[in-house]
Amino acid sequence: MTRTMNSILLSILMWGSTGCSHAGGDLSLVSGGRSQYTIVTPATPTKAENKAAGILQDYIQQISGARLPIMTETSYKGNLAIYVGNTRATTGPEKIKDDGFFNGTADQSVYIRGGSGKGVVYGAYHLLDTYLHCRKMSGLQKLIPTSKDIRIPGNMKDLQEPAFIYRESYYPASTDPEYLEWHGLQRFEDLWGLWGHSFFKIIPPKTYFDSHPEYYSMVNGSRQPLQLCLSNEEVFNLTVAYFKKAIADNPDAMYWSISPMDGAGACTCELCKKADAEEGSQAGSLIRFVNKVAAQFPEQRFTTLAYGYTSKAPSKTKPASNVYILLSTIDAYRQTPLETAPSAAGFRKNLQDWENSTGNLFIWDYTTQFTNYLCPFPDYNNVAANMRYFSAHHVKGVFSQGSGDTYGDAAEYNSYLQAALLWNPQADPAAVTDDFMKSYYKNAAPYMQQYVKALIAAVAQTKAVLDIYGSPIYSGKDYLSPTLIDQYSALLDKAEAAAENDSVLLRRVLKARLPLEYTVLQQSRAYGTEKFGYLVPNGNGYSVNPKWPNRVQRFTNLCKMAVVKELSEDGASPDAYLQEWNKLFNQKWIGGLAFKAPVTLANPYTPEYSPMKEKTLTDGLFGNTDFSYNWLFTYGKDLVATVDMGSSKSVKQISLNFLQDPRHNIYLPGKIRIEVSADGSHYKEVGVKNIPAPEEDYTAQIMHYQFPVSGTARYIRVTGQRLAAIPSWRDAGSKLPATCCDEIVVE
Structure with a gap:
């Protein structure tokens, strides 16, 4: 379990016991494929407690063949139990934080308790991962060892509490609900009734702008459907009406977003401009508005974005107690930690000001290149420093935005590493990385680790800039130069050779190679007729390198195997990318009289x-x-x-x-x-x-x-x-x- 690497180093699963009594301080849950243990839940178990009990029953049976019965504590009369949830029989700390859990043993019984939320479910998966050696690395891929004998430490006292109440690593693995619970992650789809840039979901211009332009922002002297006019009383009334219905329809949602659209266009009407001037920030009118709406729903939690023109905290009005600020790191380059990066100076100032203004602060962070999801983006070594920085500034939650539901650079590794550090920013990133590489890439692990280290080292040595809106073309002069690409390729060749006898493992290595191949193809477009270009001399002109059509087709096929849905944010699909290339392949080369002229x-x-x-x-x-x-x-x-x-x-x-x-x-x-x-x-x-x-x-x-x-x-x-x-x-x-x-x- 990635969030508990320190526990992994301290806890060892003991196999091969005999009998049902504990020897040498260990408990024998299963011996010879049989067990005297019962899984015991409270008299009236919660949904999470029932789920945790079922998880344990299922996996223990898959490991050993023994199917432990599940009973409520009012029916159970034995003395060998795995107590799941808040049963009367208990041990460990009296209180556990939200989503936290405790795994313990006492008097030959096992105890799995959780705080509110999914804590008890996380505790069940932690027991399976840390003590029973089950693993779930990415998506549906998981490892369940088999043995007729299962033993766990008889003196287990394992308390785990997350550093953040909201933890999201936005990569394809997060579409798998079990992966999320296994690694203590969450999804905004499950927590928010309304997410993100929401103004126009609440008051859509298609419905209102023609008849009520005054609901929308005054920009350059005229009303435009760019943002809302937050000083308009009817905008407030419509917003309240929207949430009354939305909350009634989705009473289980934890958060509701009231946030500007993605872009500029803040309202400059007299009332909005006055509010912003009084607050010294264009977030002034926003926070006043959100507070006013939040006061109508005191039992609900509302979020709003400190992003773009609303990044700066107001100087007077503080967010209400049920308002959460989601502060963006979008302006920072990613090659160095946010705590020291010169490009993050503005973010650091905003973070400090918002921290002084509210105790409810979330971060919207970025760990991919949105213009090229497959471009190698080696910011991996900064994740730990950034999470520790957020935690030190009392941040309560982090949305770490990667490539979403489409495969991007190092998606599996990024998700695994971020999960560990979102749960425990003090976890050792080197140990997490080593664990991931050995578990996921097996025989190819040494070369995959060398590849990752080579990328990180090259960024530092070449003083490269990691821009979330960059390009493999722009980076061709530094960490993605042809010379370095050859070095990376040699390491991946070794990884492929180590994996060639294992088709599943080979697919993993080939997926990891996609970003490098994408870089070569994209750079070849810019190099053109020069070395490394896709064109080669032909008579008095140039034609397509005969190897390139097959290379592009193979890349496209590998993209589909890796479930690459789009190559950039709202960008081309693999098939559309292939069509782009085919257009280039079919395009007659035209040099003209000015070809290569200065x-x-x-x-x-x-x-x-x-x-x-x-x-x-x-x-x-x-x-x-x-x-x-x-x-x-x-x-x-x-x-x-x-x-x-x-x-x-x-x-x-x-x-x-x-x-x-x-x-x-x-x-x-x-x-x-x-x-x-x-x-x-x-x-x-x-x-x-x-x-x-x-x-x-x-x-x-x-x-x-x-x-x-x-x-x-x-x-x-x-x-x-x-x-x-x-x-x-x-x-x-x-x-x-x-x-x-x-x-x-x-x-």
């Missing part, structure tokens, strides 16, 4: 989004709707690029693409101007295209522009004049529009 820029590109620098415009490669690949990203300034073809050439046409992606504040230029020159000093305008202001549409799309030219030229100057400001329908605070161009083709 480019001079009047304004700088954005380096973190333009890894191939200015040569992006003449490398013969085209981008897709993901701005991470083969786009020259220019932020806040015009794109002014001059291409030098080396000598005067006859030119008939110049074409280029621009990307529009409002979600990432990327827009088509307002004007495109094409100029040509023979000497680089005197330019002649040969084409202009005025582009209408964009209407509200968040779809990412590529626009193609062609300009016919007649004559000769050596220099081509392209100007993409950016929009003066981000459109009013896309509130982005103080951000400026960006421009993305992928290739200048001269024919």
Whole structure:
């Protein structure tokens, strides 16, 4: 059981006993496939107590063949019992914290007691895992040893209480209810009646905006369906009415979210603006509103997000006693612990202020690259430090957001490690890792551990940045360089060789290799015609590397085996990814007269989004709707690029693409101007295209522009004049529009 690694090191299962009496201090639960023990529950057992008793009965029978009877204490008359729950017969501490449990032995009997919630169920699985050597590593995979004899320590006194009341590691394994209970984890689906960004679930714009725009935020002088207007009394009344019905329909829910939508657009009407000014934070109007709603339902717990524009705690109003703050770590890079990371300075200040404001603080943390779930993201060695930091600041719960229900980098390992540290931040991460590797990868464990250590070491040595919105392309210059990829690959080759005689184990190793293969494929798109690219010389041009179609197909098949549902947040499925590649494979390569010509820029590109620098415009490669690949990203300034073809050439046409992606504040230029020159000093305008202001549409799309030219030229100057400001329908605070161009083709 991952949350109790220290107990694993101290507790040893004793097999091979004879008889039913205890010898040497051990209790013999089963001997020779028979048992004199009975599982005893309280006279009126709770649902959790009944479940725990059934779990023990089932697993003990699977291990030994002995099926222990289950009886209530009013019917039981013997003296050899496994007492489950709050029976009259008891031992151990008088009180146990929520979800905590106690496993103990006294007078030849075993006691499994739990605090409120699922404590007794967690206690049953802890006994099975720590003392009976049953294991459940990921999803439905579990190990149940077999023996006719079962013995446990006769002096067992094992109290386990979780550090956090809410513990979620959001990976595919968490879709398995037994895995959750085995490892002491939870799911927001089971705890929240309403979760996350909830404003528009409560008051949907499709229902109300046309008739009541005043319910929604005032932004740039007009009402827009971006957030709610929290000073509007009818918004309050509708919210109360919503929760009256929702709570009646779901009375068992522990929490209810009242939280802004994901994005900007805070209301700036006079009343909301006044409240925020008084509080020194745009969370001011939010906390006042949530407190007001929470006062109508004093028996309920409400959560709200300290995220984006609501990250900063109000200076005056404190959250009510039944209001919980879910503070996000989204702005921090992940290569170093949050306690010291320079990028987390803002988060640390907000954490301190919220800690001073409320005793009900949760954290929304992130442990994956959302733009590329399969990209190796070795932040594993920081999990322990982060959990200890949260605990030290009196955080009560953590939502550790990984790849969700789709397979992502190191999903099984991440889930296992996080489960241990969410339960006990003081657990030894090295011991947890060693336990996982040996149990999950068996013969391949040494090489898998070396692979993980190599990734972690490379991040430190190359001073890489782990950005949850990064890319394997951006990291190709540091911890995901081709040289290091070769080193990682060699370790995984050894892991595969060690697993080749075990088909189940081999599948696990192949799943672990998917992120590295994904990195190679994605980087090959950016390298293009260069070394490590997917194109190879063919005559006077280039064609697809003949190995690549099969490689992509094999990758797609492995993705399906690993249950990869999407490659990024709301991104492509494996089949859609294959279609992207097939489109590239079928696309005729076009070099043009400007292929590999040097480019001079009047304004700088954005380096973190333009890894191939200015040569992006003449490398013969085209981008897709993901701005991470083969786009020259220019932020806040015009794109002014001059291409030098080396000598005067006859030119008939110049074409280029621009990307529009409002979600990432990327827009088509307002004007495109094409100029040509023979000497680089005197330019002649040969084409202009005025582009209408964009209407509200968040779809990412590529626009193609062609300009016919007649004559000769050596220099081509392209100007993409950016929009003066981000459109009013896309509130982005103080951000400026960006421009993305992928290739200048001269024919």
